[in-house]
Amino acid sequence: MRRAKMTRDSFHVFQANARNALKQSEQVPSVLICAGTGCIAGGALKIYDNIKAECEKRGLQVYVGLKHDTDEEKSLHVKMSGCHGFCEMGPLVHIEPMGIMYIHVKPEDCHEILEKTVLGGEIIDRLVYHLDGVAYPRQEDIPFYKKQHRVVLENCGTSDAEDIEEYIAKGGYSGFEKALFEMTDEEICKTIMDSGLRGRGGGGFPAGRKWDGARKQKSPKKYIVCNGDEGDPGAFMDRSIMEGNPHSVLEGMMIAGLAVGSDEGYIYVRAEYPLAVSRLKAAIAKAEEYGLLGDRIMGTDFSFRIHVNKGAGAFVCGEGSALTASIEGNRGMPRVKPPRTIEHGLWAEPTVLNNVETFANVPLIVRNGVDWYHSIGTRTSPGTKAFALTGNVVNTGLIEVPMGTSIREVVFDIGGGIRGGKKFKAVQIGGPSGGATTASQEHLDLPLDFDSLKSIGAMIGSGGLVVMDEDTCMVETARFFMEFTQKESCGKCVPCREGTKRMLEILDRIVANKGTLEDLDLLEELADTISSTALCGLGQSACKPVQSTLKYFRDEYLAHVVDHHCPICNREKPHPTIDAEACKGCGKCRKNCPMEAIEGSVKKPHTIDPEKCINCGACVSNCPFGAITAAKEG
Amino acid sequence: MVVPINKELTRANEIIENYGCDQSNLIAIMQEIQAEYKYLSEDTLTLIAEKLGVSTAKVYSVATFYENFSLEAKGKYIIKVCAGTACHVRKSGPIYDAIRDYLGLTGKKKTSADGLFTLETVACLGACGLAPVMTIDGEVHSKMTPEAALALLEDIRKKEDAAV
Helix, strand or coil: CCCCCCCHHHHHHHHHHHHHHHHHHHHCCEEEEECCHHHHHCCHHHHHHHHHHHHHHCCCEEECCCCCCCCCCCEEEEEEECCCCCHHHCCCEEEECCCEEECCCCHHHHHHHHHHHHHCCCCCHHHEEEECCEEECEHHHCHHHHCCCCCCCHHHHHCECCCHHHHHHCCCCHHHHHHHHHCCHHHHHHHHHHHCCECCCCCCCEHHHHHHHHHCCCCCCCEEEEEECCCCCCCCHHHHHHHHCHHHHHHHHHHHHHHHCCCEEEEEECCCCHHHHHHHHHHHHHHHHCCCCECCHHHCCCCEEEEEEECCCCHHHHCHHHHHHHHCCCCCCCCCCCCCCCCCCHHHCCEEEEEHHHHHHHHHHHHHCHHHHHCCECCCCECEEEEEEEECECCCEEEEEECCCEHHHHHHHHCCCEHHHCCEEEEEECHHHCEEECCCHHHHCCECCHHHHHHCCCCCCCCEEEEEECCCCHHHHHHHHHHHHHHHCCCCCHHHHHHHHHHHHHHHHHHCCCCCHHHHHHHHHHHHHHHHHCCCHHHHHCCHHHHHHHHHCHHHHHHHHCCCCCHHHHHHCCCCEECCCCCCCCCHHHHHCCCCCEECCCCCCCEECCCCCCCCCHHHHHCCCCCEECCCCC | CCCCCCHHHHHHHHHHHHCCCCHHHHHHHHHHHHHHHCCCCHHHHHHHHHHHCCCHHHHHHHHHHCCCCCCCCCCCEEEEEECCHHHHHCCCHHHHHHHHHHHCCCCCCCECCCCCEEEEEECCCCCHHHCCCEEECCEEECCCCHHHHHHHHHHHHHHHHHHC
16 A cells, blocks of 8 residues: 655654544553564464454454453553563563563463453452562563663563554654754754763764764765674663664664754664564565655655664674675675764764664654753763673563663662672673673672773673673683684684784683693783783773683683683583492592592592592592592583 | 576576666675575685676675675575573583584584584673573574473474474
């Protein structure tokens, strides 16, 4: 169906109608099934089908979009929403208007949910989230959600991601409309500058300054590029936004287009996010159908088109100049800067490149104003930040908190502490480009914002928070990240290509308990050299995990290089065991054990104390009876 | 060298033409061809270069730069074990090792001798809340253990054996 072109007036009419429809929809019970990647993996699509089938059986009218007439008495609103963030508990099902949230829902629960809860108003205790013996049937009461402040992700869990009408009913595209008709390019840039919005992709560069720089470029062609190449392992905020609220990303890019005078945008999405690609493409098609994207939007001179490009599996493409090279169809390798991307970006034209979450913040700032934005977060880092909370924490998932929230609040209040009652050790912030914080009081109370984290050598990065417990060896963790960056190094500059390889070799050696004290100095020297000479951000920050663990967890390095025995790594490995039947009690193993870990008296079977054993294997080779079986190397 | 467009290459040819033989779509073209053929053969690479009017070296350089492109034929089922941080912390390594052992893979070999499975790692699937995860032909399996992973493969193998 070809729609009449949207004008400003018809947009207002459409908006008013959509709002009415939303209000009416809120009168009827609705079932929201989380359709993020996590819940889909858990069977959310089957649940959606089952709920619909159950309704049909009862002759209930099912609305998929917003409800427009109130004639039907028995009706139900069934929709798939974006990610709720509590992926650990998925698949999640929400029932409105009661505000009930069910966890770990199975397709066979649908009958009961419809019968008891939707129609009967009764809560099914088995599907409710429990913590410490307390049931939390309503989402807003669950501790995981209580300390969160959802702004960018607000619509993610409550709206149908593919429904443009619902987005508009909730205020969507009104920021763009305001910018289009009521603001000059300069005013838009000033608004973003005044809001203090800083790039959510890692560095925290003020977005407004970037925009204003691109605006001042005298070029007939400019580009807006959205970086959805969320490569940091352990981060999935951008994926959730693209999947759960794709229109907010488009709207942010369109406002950027107005601000700098660009008519074309690209979204570069990781190949590993197929759902995000299809949702974005569907959203673009819808916006074009409604005349919100395309030529001469709402009858003005402004035209804007958006393309979606799929990455092909290169971490380095998250770097600006590598990303634009990849869009152009080249090897995604960074180039020397300056000239900066705002001067010489995609196809050598001035380009504004921001991250997904940054663009998603823009419509909210334009719509709600600068003062509103400054009322959230800290002075130098206003607004909220989405984090992917993962690792050895009880509640993993996607969270959004005001900037400046302490690590303690995130790990213990929202995250619910450490799994299995273990001790908290560290949080790795910012993935392979970030650093670790410790369990010290000072670090736990550290506010999560751009500047505080920088002061201790970590960075927000893309926002992955990986929590580690006492069983995690930090040297092994540093080695893991180094292996990642080494593998993903594009090979263009020598410091990164050669340096990370050598650092990985040293770390391998240390983890295998074959390192020396000198190796630690060498690591530090290499890290200094690489971070000051590598070509791009990936290389410059590649050493951060090593540098910060060397600073805060030096004793663990020392355990590896001085004692040649790391109690944490060792705990994981099985130890040699003595076969009591074959052992003659000769005592040779006891005499040869460097750790005095073997006990036993003459002519009696000996035993090995696993707490003391370092798996050196001396007992195995010294046993004349073959009674000791070696541990398999882990 | 001009590649004759035989039956094998007609689909690849169509894909390239759908993109208007545009050089800037090189990556998208290779992605679509790979989705069709599961890998990029020497012939397809030459064809791409020819149709886009770029050197074969350039096409090859792009194909080898990105992890997603494969120049070798892959197995019928592609298994990807996530090696992201969250999965690593929750022990995805032993899952990978168990599958490797099960498939009898050694050295640089990634595809099982019967051509049924290819084992790969993936940097992060973004499903960290469900760690550790693996995918079989794109379908995500969450909270895996080595035993559960092998059971999945065993099922596929049985299904394949029954189909023969």
